[in-house]
Amino acid sequence: MTENAPHRVETSRKTIRVLDALREHGSSSVTFLARELDMNKSTVHNHLSTLEAEKFVVRDGTDYDLSLRLLGFGGYVQHRHPLYQVAKREVHRLASQTGELANLMVEEYGQGVYLASEQGERAVDLDIYPGLRRPLHAIGLGKAILAHLPPERVDDIIDEHGLPAETDQTITDRAELDAQLATVRDRGYAVDNEELIRGLRCVGAPIIAKDGTVLGAISVSQPVSRMNNERFTDEVPDIVQSAANVIELHANH
Amino acid sequence: MTENAPHRVETSRKTIRVLDALREHGSSSVTFLARELDMNKSTVHNHLSTLEAEKFVVRDGTDYDLSLRLLGFGGYVQHRHPLYQVAKREVHRLASQTGELANLMVEEYGQGVYLASEQGERAVDLDIYPGLRRPLHAIGLGKAILAHLPPERVDDIIDEHGLPAETDQTITDRAELDAQLATVRDRGYAVDNEELIRGLRCVGAPIIAKDGTVLGAISVSQPVSRMNNERFTDEVPDIVQSAANVIELHANH
DNA sequence: ACAGCTGTTCTACTCAATGGAACAAACTAT
């Protein structure tokens, strides 16, 4: 055992590394993966054979690729997620009402995970899909969530993930983040002003359960060109917050 | 090795069995899974610890459950699927245009896999989600695909999966299936008249690449009460087929 | 035809997964 991590199955970990590599590099050959993962060719072959027999990967000639069986797991996890069930329609409505990009996010393992993403008619085409993870501090959705997590939880998360810069607008200073989170709590919504992607503005509102815990957040993203200051500070926040409120009502029965 | 299946990693297979069990039974404890899988308690514990360290499962007190990391894999697989990319908008349009349930399906490992599923305003609420697998012969989508697969492929699929009955309307006779598939090829679309679920009718149209291979199928499902004979034989087939045609155009550049 | 790639198979070795027993912690019931 390389580290003092007890009771772990090293072999399964290798299989997971193979899956991760396939996700990172797309369709790959045995030798490529062996080089990439610094594993023996025959070892990689054994793991891929196993994954193929279990239908987690498909082979196309000499290359292996992730199969739709993984979508089965993912779709299932999404489908039965309590927040997704109550928020799905509202995300949809938000996207068609604004014509822009509407997203739903929850926190897991200290990261933001998109639960749903829907494009309206004229929405920007970001590479966002359900299950994608993003750092919480760099996006409106994430700050809406962070603002309503217990302070010690926020400490833990920042200890683990830090405050990496995504653009030159990203908040990288803890004090500044805390100030912003206070503002978010104050006015009830969070913004992201080109902090993740240049030229993109987001407005996110937290979804809060009746016991005060934050369930997630919902947002609208659009180009700066279509979100002038008035829309950015008044209209869009209103729309997003009312969507969040509707979801809260559904969530609290 | 229990069977003469060479070059397989038995340990990773066990991990996969744990994942499958979690999907089947939902949130579960160590001892429950150990009983269910006929594995030793400590073995299950080791596998779950590994999966937790790799963030494939989350624990809530004493119970373990599938995590959103699986949604990451699933969402990725869906997002970069070539048919999904070109068909996504059309599924969306079909759902809002008809107000009913629109689905997109592809074939993998001889089964039908939903790639997308979108509910219109008044759509029935079936438990369909991306990644869900269904037998091809029992649904309109599946028959649209089967009708355009190479005959030997169809033989293989039926050899492997048979023709299990889902309702008393399901086709279970090979000759009858072949006849229906000929009809599907003839008129360009397939129907499902309460063959999967009582009271539900579907119309599915194949999506065919320029080289003649079938890429998948798209459908509309609605209650019999809202799909009388005229709609069932004329209107809906027209709408679905034209959606399929649009997708074909996008797919062929 | 040859050289340099592949992916795959085979086998010996040894490392690591396993299962059983022992443990502590959390509940239940008496």
Add this chain to the structure above:
DNA sequence: ATAGTTTGTTCCATTGAGTAGAACAGCTGT
């Protein structure tokens, strides 16, 4: 309270299984 049951977890010896390396076969291009 206390004893009894059930939980998750830990430890450890055993042996079964994963691994690495070499050898093989199939392919591609020169």
